[in-house]
Amino acid sequence: MICSLDCKQKQRFCVNFERIVHASRLSSITYSTDMKLFNIAIATASLSVLFACSSSSTPSNETGTEQQAAAETAIPAKDLSKFHRAYFASGCFWCVEAVFESVEGVEEVISGYSGGEKQNPTYQEVSSGSLRHAEAVEVYYDSSKVDYPTLLKVFFGSHDPTTPNRQGPDRGPQYRSMIFYQNPAEKELADAYIQKLNESGDLPGPIVTEVEAFKKFWPAEDYHQNYERLHPDQPYVKNVSIPRLRKFQKAYPELLKEGH
DSSP: OEEEEOOOTTTOTGGGOOOOOBGGGOOOOOOOTTTOEEEEEEETTTTEEEEEEEOOSSOTTSOHHHHHHHHHHHSOOOOOTTSEEEEEEESOHHHHHHHHHTBTTEEEEEEEEESSSOSSOOHHHHHTTOSOOEEEEEEEEOTTTOOHHHHHHHHHHTSOTTSTTEETTEESGGGOEEEEESSHHHHHHHHHHHHHHHHHTOSSSOOOOEEEEOOOOEEOOGGGTTHHHHOTTSHHIIIIIHHHHHHHHHHOGGGBOTTO
């Protein structure tokens, strides 16, 4: 079977689809947030499977009480004003959030959207790939414990920056690799890091990471926050997010918080 993975949809790929619909009877099938929404078409000539996806509002494997609790604890009500902020995009924000939150000196990470023009974008809109917004994270960090060059090390050390509009099974411009610099110093550091990596020859190809001036960050819907931690048994989390986190932790143990 040849699988075409056109978008993440926290979608999530051939490994764990629940139903197969014959092409002649194809209709839109609504799934819960755990699988999001996707259509599966089997072309009888090639036996290929095309995944299309969007989103729904809340994970259906949770009760109303659990949904409310998750929403209430998604973005902690704490004062983050004393911390510095940094902005990155490197694929599924569930994965990226978990990676940065494991790093010593990082106080909080918020999943959201950046890089496009539309205000207050929704997950469904961003997932369409038409807005130019990327799934991004807002990293709050203590600069006395971790500096910006170290965050760049985390960023490049936790994803493949050589794949345009793709990260693992997730495809589309919303999954592109991006650094959003807030001042000339951050841009200089990012450009220098990219040059160093390209010259090292350690990567499978040239870096395609976009280094772009930061404009605006839009926090994602509450149910996306801390998703990996709150839903460790969700299929995509188990098969993609957690392995990605573990790979980073194994490669950079010196950067981790105690207990990670």
